[in-house]
Amino acid sequence: MIFFVVRRSFFAIVLLLIVSAFTFWIFSALPADPAALTCGKNCRPEVIESNRERLGYDKPLVEQYGAYMKGIFTGRTYGEEGSSIHCPAPSLGYSYDRHECVTSLIASTLPVTASIALGAFVLWMAIGVGLGTMAALKRGKWQDRVATGFSVIGVSLPTFFLGLIFIMVFVIWTGILPFPRYVGITENPFEWFMALLLPWFVLAIISAATYVRMTRNGILEVMNEEFVRLGIAKGLPRRRLIVTYVLRAALVPIVTIAGLDFAFLLGGALVTESIFNLPGLGKLTLAAVVNSDLPILVATTMVAAVFIVVANTVVDILYGFLDPRVRAK
Amino acid sequence: MRSTALAVVALVGLVAGACGGSGDGVQSGEESGGLSATYDGVGEGGTLYVLTNSEGASTLDPQRVYTGAELGAWGSTFTRTLTSYKPVAGKDGTSLVADMATDLGTASDDLKTWSFTLRDGVTWEDGSEVTCADVAYGVSRTFGSEVTAFDGPQYAVSYLDIPEGDYDTGSAYPGPWLATEEEQALFDEAVSCDGKTITFKLAVPVADFAYTVSLLAFAPVPEAQDTADQYALKPFSNGPFKIESYEEGKELVLVRNENWNKDSDEVRSPKVDKIVWQFGLDETVIDERMLADAGDDKNAIVYGGILPENLQTVFGDDTLKDRRTDGFDGFVTYTMINVKTVSCLEVRQALWLAIDREALRTAAGGPFTGEFASSFVAPLLTTDYEPAKLVEGLNPDGTPNLEAAIAKMEEAKEKCPEVYAKATEDGLRFDHPDTDTWKKYMAIWIDSLGAAGIKIVDNPIEGSKYYATINGDQGDLMRAGWAADWANASTVIPELFGQGGGFNYHNNEEDAAFADFQAKVDEAKLETDRGAQAKLWKELNQYVIDQVWSIPGSATKAQNLVGSNVRGAYNWLPFGWYNLGDLGLAG
Amino acid sequence: MTLLSVQDLRVTFGTADGDVHAVQGVSFDVEAGETVAIVGESGSGKSVTANSLLRLNFGADVRTSGRVLLEGRDVLAMTEDEVRTVRGRDVAMIFQDPLTALNPFYTVGRQIAEAYEVHHPGTSKKVLREIALDSLQKVGIPEPSKRVDQYPHEFSGGMRQRIVIAIALVNRPKILIADEPTTALDVTVQAQILELIAAMQQENGSAVVLITHDLGVVAEITERVMVMYAGRVVEAATVLDAFATPTHPYTRGLLKSVKSLETARHERLESIPGIPPSLINLPTGCPFHPRCSHAASLGGRCSTEVPVLRKVGASSSACHLPDERLRDLLGGAHDR
DSSP: OHHHHHHHHHHHHHHHHHHHHHHHHHHHTSSSOHHHHTOSSSOOHHHHHHHHHHHTTTSOHHHHHHHHHHHHHHOEEESOTTSOEEEOSSOOOEETTTTEEHHHHHHHHHHHHHHHHHHHHHHHHHHHHHHHHHHHHTTTSHHHHHHHHHHHHHHHSOHHHHHHHHIIIIIIISOSSOOOOOOOTTTOHHHHHHHHHHHHHHHHHHHHHHHHHHHHHHHHHHHTSHHHHHHHHHTOOHHHIIIIIIIHHHHHHHHHHHHHHHHHHHTOOHHHHHHTTOOSHHHHHHHHHHTTOHHHHHHHHHHHHHHHHHHHHHHHHHHHHHOHHHHHO | OOOHHHHHHHHHHHHHHTTSOOOOSSOOOOBOOGGGGSOTTEESOOEEEEEESSSSOSOOOTTTOOOHHHHHHHHHHTOOOSEEEOOSSSGGGGSEEESSBSSSOEEOTTSOEEEEEBOTTOBOTTSOBOOHHHHHHHHHHTTOHHHHTTOSOOHHHHHBOOOBOSSTTSBSOOOTTTOOHHHHHHHHHHEEEETTEEEEEBSSOOTTHHHHTTSGGGOOOOGGGOOGGGGGTSOOOOSSEEEEEEETTTEEEEEEOTTOOGGGOSSOOOOOSEEEEEOSOOHHHHHHHHHHTOGGGGGEEEESOOOHHHHHHHHHOGGGTTTEEEEEEEEEEEEEEOTTTSOOHHHHHHHHHHSOHHHHHHHHTSGGGEEEOSOSSOTTOTTTOOOOOOOTTOOTTSOOOHHHHHHHHHHHHHHOHHHHHIIIIIOEEEEEEOOHHHHHHHHHHHHHHHHTTOOEEEEEEOGGGHHHHHHHSOOSEEEEEEEOSSSSGGGTHHHHHSTTOTTOOSOGGGSTTHHHHHHHHHHHHHOOOHHHHHHHHHHHHHHHHHHTSEEEEEEEEEEEEOOTTEEOOOOBTTTTBOOGGGOEEEO | OOSEEEEEEEEEEEETTEEEEEEEEEEEEEOTTOEEEEEOOTTSSHHHHHHHTTTOOOSSSEEEEEEEEETTEEGGGSOHHHHHHHBTTTEEEEOSOHHHHSOTTSOHHHHHHHHHHHHSTTOOHHHHHHHHHHHHHHTTOSSHHHHTTSOGGGSOHHHHHHHHHHHHHTTOOSEEEEESTTTTSOHHHHHHHHHHHHHHHHHHTOEEEEEESOHHHHHHHOSEEEEEETTEEEEEEEHHHHHHSOOSHHHHHHHHHHHHHHSOTTSOOOOOSSOOOOSSSOOSSSTTGGGOTTGGGGTTHHHHSOOOOEEETTEEEOOSSOHHHHIIIIIIHHHO
């Protein structure tokens, strides 16, 4: 098992290196010229060239990448002396557009996204698995119809639309909730909770829809398994059978998918963050796209990739723990 | 002396505007904001909110800011300058008043030396006095392009009497961060202090330098507080508000500066305790919140305007009369003509007569987006603005006059067969930023000019490179937009059409009519009598219109809605937005 | 009192295509310690009958009628809680496929212990482990103390079936229902498992209801046999009688196909012509008549009248043929 974890981790690191190099390359290949973008008002070709030099975009890509990777371990100093800026390790670059080290931008936005993702994840798993289980156990009854109906609606609703409806109903029309304004959990846990309530529900409803279907189908499938029949034949009480036999088996594939979905969300809940004005990774990325803020884009892409790769690894390892058959291999 | 970023901002506005319908039914017309524009029932204190879709300020650094609304907003709250605009609605708002300085400055007879004396009691947020050295240091920052990145106006570089050199700005002085002692001496020679008096030595005579120093680029910065690039996040305040916190994507919180000395400031009269900018809000949500006008949103204004699809609602509902504004934002869009390649007045006139301006405006979003311009000077510049007499036969409703256009082309065939052949056979190359909206505009250009027998060759250019590209390689026709840098057409006519004008892509120097024009421009620039100067600008504008070096498009407009408690929300003409620092809340 | 008495059991599954009449009036008794086989092709209703004994037929629309009296108490009329106390305690079941019958997520020890613990709540962990170890040893799993903590996938098919048997027997049930217990196993393992079932039966004194399509299996361990066809019992007899003197043309067909397999590989496999009937659209009259070579000799009777089970010698048969003809045709045919 330890060997497995080490090998998976090594593979993950190699993958991240590839992703980072690819990210670097793809953004440099975009038609938008980062140097031109820093040159709004007094634009002349010479100005663009001077900006290009100042930002280091004139260097060969390999050299830029090397400097970037080195900065992660040693920190990096930007600009000329007298007006230089130092970004301590792990430096992910400096955003001239936002006048901040990218690492500190990530550090300030990540907790927001993590807060959104964590709460939404808990809710959507509760709603998704709960409704899915109910639908499966009450198959064909009204509960099933309600749950599958919810699933269909949830899947087809765009986040943007649902978010807007929630804001209209709960904030603007009825005033039950204040307009979300993100506050750190350490600063004021209650305000933090209130700001995240709506986004959690929006994300949960939309994501839960898939999980309702997955759980329902998974349970129904497992219920036809011979070992469940043996469980019944043993005389296991229904509740115990459902929990220890049916759900236990049905949730294994769901947990693995959920792990990846969660990691994906950690990379930034773009639309939700925009609608509810939560300053998370998604909004940081979006703004960076609009401004072609390359250092931020590279960093957020890398961070998202790290989450996905790490989640993949964790899910793989977790799968081993969850399913003894996988463990053996 | 360029203001392309302002033009870029306007372009963005047009792109957004084009999403909606044509705004038919409700006609756009000037609306002042009714009760909200007055100070009736205003109280002291409270928190004012600014809702915006922007992720943050473009910058808070005085030497780098160049967006109209922000110049006004930062200037009225935390950045005082030597001179400022009068904080009133209407035409008077474009008149200059002394701010940190005791008066509007003293010029030498040749207009090449300007002196300003600082008032007593002007202080920084830490209570220390604003010194002449602080002003000089602030001005020097514009030269440090490795930090300020050409973001702000470059008047300091182009006006000050400092030798030319190899640095990116073209100057021999590299800014305060990198300058050697000798290099610093060059700057100190041009900008010198004598007690409280600061003296600017200029390389060229400038009649309206008092306007120039109202730009935040001429604002003071204490050297000890300068954090170079990061000064854009937390500039030191010498105004009635100071920055409590600023986080892009989240909010900017301005609180009252206890060390602002009210007696030293005759311009600002702050009312609220706190101003909170909330960044990154969804535009749809902003509009809904403003329409609902509930809770704290009663105390809110919007930076960014109303979505086109909501204009109908806002301007169709008379209960919103006291909260809505509709006015010019200071921009004029126009189509530059390369006078060198289209060296035939009749062809240029035919272009103007044939283009379907109404269709273009409909594609942009209808009458709310602006009025057909009849001057390159925006209507906001009330002193210098006067509608010009346009080409004969032009339909006032914006529809093409095909008959007149064809007649002009017939004339051109006789008078200038080469240009005629180019226009009808090779086609005229039209440069424009590559956006979805511009695809629609181009279809209209090609169709309506095609009807007059003129061929258009579409040349889209990637947006961020547009102005840089046409700087090197001009097409026959080019899209542009412009707003004045200060309330004087000296930042419009010479810039757009004069010799060496920073935004002159017309190649009109070789035109036979150019010499007369330039002579009059030089005269106007040195005219110190404002009334006489305005008259000259009006004549020069008419001159350009007559020569059709450029085709005026729209004087663009912006619509806005404020919360019902907001007072003093008048359109401050020099900036095309509210006087943020003076806004109050009903008490 | 009869240990198990099944009376006029009828099971119908409602499906989108129509009602599936899986079991249509089956009655039989099982005495304590006795071994009874239910034989038939797939679709004959034998497994549905077996499942009915523990109410294990699931589906959206299952209609069951008749009575399943376990020591006089009707299983079909019990509440869910009551049935649960019967399942695994009074009546235990062995399923066909040991590869899928065990829960892959739990150790075999836990699964055995669980079967005991359900009916003996409060049993200490230590005791449960002892019971699991003991059960494993009894069913012949070597090194039980090591194997008890292993997962099902770590065992071979035969071993798994032993574990399934261990689970079934842990509560010393009065009746053990074995639904095709050897079908999924290698031929070599089959015999071992049958021996094990027989041995365990000896030890526990349980009655065994063996469901199979394999007459060879029947011959090995059972005393009485019931042959089912299309949801009905067509013949009930002792194994001896059934093999020696089958009293139903279908039984004879079954026997012939087995015999021909066993005796001479050169002989042509003589199976029953035709296919088993659809349980949705059953033939009228005797369900076997479309495949029966004797039906024509009785005029139209076979296609109009359902034959009832009646005594024919020591056996019972559901055939319209007169007794003598049955004996001649079937018994005699066997001798030839």
